[in-house]
Amino acid sequence: MDFRKLPIRNLVRRPGRTATLVLLVLLLSFTMFGGALTLLSIRGGTKSLEGRLGADVIVVPSEMASKVNLDNVLLMGTTGSYYMKADILDQIRAVEGVEKASAQLFMASLRASCCSVAVQVIGFDPEEDFTVQPWITRSFKRGLGDMEVLVGSRVSTEVGGNIRIYEKDCRVAGRLESTGTQMDTAVYATIDTVRTLIKAAEDLGHDLKLPGDPSELVSAVYVKVSDGASADNAAGYINGHIRRTEAIRTKNMLTDVSDSMAGVSFVMTILIAAVWLLVFFLILIAFLMILRERKKEFASLRVLGASSGMLSSMVFRETAIISFTGGLAGIALACLIVFPFSALIEKMLDLPFLRPAAGTIAGLAVGTLVMCMITGIIASAWSAYKLGHVDVSMILREE
Amino acid sequence: MSLLELKDISKIYGELKALDNVSIHVDKGEWVAIMGPSGSGKSTMMNIIGCMDKPSKGQVFLDGVDISKESSRKLTEIRRDKIGLIFQQFHMVNYLTAVENIMVSQYYHSLPDEEEALEALGRVGLRDRAKHLPSQLSGGEQQRVCVARALINHPELILADEPTGNLDEANENIVLDLFRQLHREGTTLIVVTHDPEVAEAAQRTIVLEHGRVAREIINENFQE
Numbered sequence: 001m002d003f004r005k006l007p008i009r010n011l012v013r014r015p016g017r018t019a020t021l022v023l024l025v026l027l028l029s030f031t032m033f034g035g036a037l038t039l040l041s042i043r044g045g046t047k048s049l050e051g052r053l054g055a056d057v058i059v060v061p062s063e064m065a066s067k068v069n070l071d072n073v074l075l076m077g078t079t080g081s082y083y084m085k086a087d088i089l090d091q092i093r094a095v096e097g098v099e100k101a102s103a104q105l106f107m108a109s110l111r112a113s114c115c116s117v118a119v120q121v122i123g124f125d126p127e128e129d130f131t132v133q134p135w136i137t138r139s140f141k142r143g144l145g146d147m148e149v150l151v152g153s154r155v156s157t158e159v160g161g162n163i164r165i166y167e168k169d170c171r172v173a174g175r176l177e178s179t180g181t182q183m184d185t186a187v188y189a190t191i192d193t194v195r196t197l198i199k200a201a202e203d204l205g206h207d208l209k210l211p212g213d214p215s216e217l218v219s220a221v222y223v224k225v226s227d228g229a230s231a232d233n234a235a236g237y238i239n240g241h242i243r244r245t246e247a248i249r250t251k252n253m254l255t256d257v258s259d260s261m262a263g264v265s266f267v268m269t270i271l272i273a274a275v276w277l278l279v280f281f282l283i284l285i286a287f288l289m290i291l292r293e294r295k296k297e298f299a300s301l302r303v304l305g306a307s308s309g310m311l312s313s314m315v316f317r318e319t320a321i322i323s324f325t326g327g328l329a330g331i332a333l334a335c336l337i338v339f340p341f342s343a344l345i346e347k348m349l350d351l352p353f354l355r356p357a358a359g360t361i362a363g364l365a366v367g368t369l370v371m372c373m374i375t376g377i378i379a380s381a382w383s384a385y386k387l388g389h390v391d392v393s394m395i396l397r398e399e
Numbered sequence: 400m401s402l403l404e405l406k407d408i409s410k411i412y413g414e415l416k417a418l419d420n421v422s423i424h425v426d427k428g429e430w431v432a433i434m435g436p437s438g439s440g441k442s443t444m445m446n447i448i449g450c451m452d453k454p455s456k457g458q459v460f461l462d463g464v465d466i467s468k469e470s471s472r473k474l475t476e477i478r479r480d481k482i483g484l485i486f487q488q489f490h491m492v493n494y495l496t497a498v499e500n501i502m503v504s505q506y507y508h509s510l511p512d513e514e515e516a517l518e519a520l521g522r523v524g525l526r527d528r529a530k531h532l533p534s535q536l537s538g539g540e541q542q543r544v545c546v547a548r549a550l551i552n553h554p555e556l557i558l559a560d561e562p563t564g565n566l567d568e569a570n571e572n573i574v575l576d577l578f579r580q581l582h583r584e585g586t587t588l589i590v591v592t593h594d595p596e597v598a599e600a601a602q603r604t605i606v607l608e609h610g611r612v613a614r615e616i617i618n619e620n621f622q623e
Contacts, residue, residue, distance in 0.1 A: 003506040013494045300490040303451070304548070305479030305507035307472060393446040 007318040021286055022326040025372050028279040029330025033368040035268040037338050038345065038353075040360065042261050045352025048179050049257070054130050055222035055250055056231035059092060059238055060084075062246045081107055083210055083217040084244060091242050092221050097229030102128040103218035105194045107201070107208070109165045109187075116164040119155060120186040123194025131222045136188065140174040144190055148173040152184040154343075163187070166200040181352045191218075223247075260351055276375065283379035287319075291383040298387045312388035319376040319384075327372035331365050401460070402427040402555060402587050403448060408457035408467075410443050410610075417443040418454070419610040427555070430578070430588040430621075432598035435607035442560065444607065445591045449484055449558050450474035462555065479508050483549030487561035489541040491533040491548075497540075498529040501548045508552040519547040523577060539570025546577050550586075557581060559590045563597055575600050579622075 011018045064082040083105075092101045105123035109115040124132050126144060140150055149170045151157055162169045170189065178184055189197075198214040210217060223238075225231045231249055238247035298311050306314075338345065339355070346353035356364070403425040410418040418440045425431050435441050446452035447459060450466065451474075459467040466477055478484070491500045501519055502511040520526045523543035525536075533541055542562060549557055559578075563571040578588055578600065590601060598604045604616040 003503060003511060006503075009494065296490065297492055300492055301503070301507070302475070303449075303478070303484050303486075303490065304504045305475060307475050310507070393442070393449075393451040 007314055007321060011318055011321060017286070017290075018322065021283065021322045022329065024279050024282050024286075025323050025326025025376060026330040026333065028275055028375065029327040029368050029372050030334050031275040031330075032272055032371060033331045033364060034334035034338055035272050036364055036368070037334060037356070037361065039265055039268055040356045040364070041338075041342065041345075041353045042264060042349065042351045044354035044356050045179070045181065045346075046257055046261055048354050049181060049352045054134070054224060056225045057223040057235045057238070057247050058250060059088070059221040059223060059242075059245050059247045060219070062244050064246075081208060082219055083212075084219070085212060086216045086218045088242060088245060089218060089221055092223060092238060095234055095237050095241075097225045097231075097234045098223055099226040099229070100128070100130055100224040101221055102130060103191065103221050104129075104132075105191050105198075105217065106219040107194055107198050109197075110206075115166060116162075117155065117157060117187075119151075119163075120182075121149075121165065121194055121197060122183075122186050122188050123191035124188065125191050129222075130224060132183075132188065135179070136176060139176045144173060144188075145171075146190065147171065147193055147196070148189065149193070150174045150176055150188040152176055152186050152188075153178040154184040155187060165197050166204055166206070168197055168200045170197075178354055179352070181346075257351060260349075264349060264351065280375055280379050283319075283376055284382075287315075287380040287383035291386055294387060295390055299390045299392045302390060302392045308388035310388075311390075312384040315380055315384035315387055316377055319380040320373055323373040323376035324369065327369040330372070331368055400427050401425065402429075402462060403589070404458075404460040405444075405447070406458040406460070408444075408447065408454045408459065410440070410447065410452070411455040416610050418447075420457070421607075421610070421612055422457075423605055423612060425556075425587060425589060427587055428582070428585045429603065430582045430601045431590070432601035432604040433589065433591045433607060434593060434595070434598045434604055435613075436593070438609075439607040440610040441591045441593075441607055443610075445558060445560050445589075448556075448589060449482055450478040479552070481555045483552070483554035483557045485542070485545050485549050485557065485559035485562045487564035489533070489538075489545050489565075491541060491544065493533050496530050496532055497525060497536065497544045500533070500544060501551050504548050504551050516547075516551060519551050520544070522550070523547045524573070537570075538565050539567065539573065542566055542570065542574055543577070546574065550581070554586075556587045556589065559588070561592055561594075562590060563592070563594060571597070 061082050061084040086103065089101055089103045092098060102125055107121050109117065109119050109121060122132070126133060136150060144150065147168065147170050149163065149172055151159075151163075151172055151174075153176060157163050157172055159172050159175050161172050163172060164170075170193070176184075176188070195214040198208060198210070201208060202210070202214075223234065225234050231251065235247035235249050238245060301311060302308070342353055342355060355361075401424045405421055405423045408418050408421045409416060421440070421444065433441055433444060443452070447454055453474075454467055457467065458465050461477065461481060466474065469477065492503060495503060498513065498516050498520060501516040502513060505511045505516065517526055517529055520529050523546050525540055525543055525547070528536060528540060536544065542565070563574055566574065575597065578590070582588055588601070590597060592598055599618060599620070602618055602621045604618065606613045606616065
């Protein structure tokens with residue numbers, strides 16, 4: 001027998017107690033790792049969103065502004081099919097303080113025989129765009145050709161193949177990196193390609209309720225103001241002077257997202273702290289009960305020559321095994337829930353959700369394991385000390 | 400030649416003097432019984448000799464070395480290296496088998512050796528019970544395992560506290576026969592007991608009363 005395995009032997013002989021302690025640590029690990037992973041994902045998604053959203057003001061048709069949640073449409077990438085005249089772009093460019101303005105054109109494909117995939121198609125102008133182009137450039141270096149598309153990270157299609165939209169074949173030129181928003185489920189093309197697809201839809205008899213010829217329409221205009229200029233003033237001017245449009249300050253939307261994120265962070269932090277305290281005290285109580293139960297066993301081992309340090313270390317090794325097992329199981333469970341259901345979590349929280357890099361996740365897992373082990377060791381420290389320093393003569397005389 | 404010498408030992412708990420200026424000596428290879436009524440200081444003396452407690456006053460010499468002021472860690476080392484302990488309540492580790500209970504003593508002393516542990520069990524007539532847990536052994540068998548455990552590291556002194564207190568007559572005789580065998584081999588034995596028959600098996604009996612040595616009795620009829 002390997003006596004270094006005495007702690008394992010002791011844990012195995014009390015499966016109920018051991019399983020309860022492992023479950024407690026699992027709860028702690030799951031909450032810490034799952035909570036921190038969710039927070040990091042939201043933070044990553046928001047950061048990615050801020051990075052991509054270089055616009056100070058977004059201009060959309062006024063009638064759609066009253067119909068849908070603009071935050072979702074413009075920040076989460078839940079685009080729709082809505083249109084306004086393309087000459088609005090020139091009017092916006094002429095507004096004082098506007099440095100850049102770029103249009104995008106949206107349309108949706110159908111889950112029908114005409115289309116191989118039901119997606120949102122976003123058309124942008126590669127020459128003028130400053131919102132999606134920097135993001136696209138990170139994954140796709142060359143220019144996008146006619147009838148070529150880039151697919152979001154969550155669109156299931158092969159790069160190099162074709163997707164069919166309203167009977168038109170579009171070549172998939174590349175896949176974009178994840179953003180944590182519904183933009184990951186969209187397809188990107190030049191504005192001219194999207195106009196071709198809109199025309200194809202109409203030719204197939206789909207009524208898109210276009211207010212004019214597709215070549216004269218856009219869905220949204222993204223505006224960047226010059227240094228020193230006021231975005232509020234620019235948005236106010238557009239709202240007052242350009243008819244049938246709604247200019248929205250993106251800063252306000254990002255502030256809302258940041259506020260929501262701060263709320264989620266607060267709740268998550270309180271939850272983690274509460275679970276930590278609960279688990280800490282339950283482990284503490286469990287080990288105090290073990291202390292009463294195992295006094296004689298430890299006194300016997302002391303008589304046989306075990307030093308107090310050896311016995312304390314035996315308790316700590318038992319705690320370490322429990323904490324490591326529970327910690328690892330909690331991390332695995334959190335991974336099994338957070339990763340496959342990230343889209344659902346994103347929908348429930350209504351916040352961008354971008355999974356951190358593998359290295360960050362690994363670091364988080366190691367940190368969680370270390371925290372679990374430290375928690376277990378601190379909670380059992382008093383019992384370990386008392387068991388290591390049992391009054392042998394007194395205990396062995398007890399009947 | 401003296402293996403153990405207690406010089407003017409006192410152990411005081413508040414107002415109570417559990418041991419009061421006690422001086423005894425035990426020679427190497429000697430078999431000594433310590434007798435006395437409850438509260439006479441037997442257990443206190445056993446704890447001090449067994450390095451489980453320290454005297455309030457006086458000196459304890461073991462193998463010529465004063466151990467009365469040693470640290471708890473040092474006393475653990477001395478106990479591990481020089482003393483084999485046997486208790487009335489056996490104090491076996493209940494989730495280890497008979498042979499493992501002996502090996503755990505080897506583990507803390509040096510290295511566990513299963514074959515040697517099995518030999519020790521064979522010596523007390525329990526080799527066939529090696530894989531049994533304490534709960535599967537009778538009281539007499541448990542005590543014999545404890546004797547084997549006390550012997551395994553070849554201690555200079557076997558210290559037994561009421562070793563037959565929980566045994567029937569047959570098992571008491573088996574344990575006393577084991578002690579006789581150990582004595583013949585030169586092991587020093589100190590047996591704390593309140594049983595006159597067990598004390599009569601020893602060469603010499605020290606009688607304690609009220610924390611003092613009341614008298615010493617040499618057993619004229621001692622048989623090897």
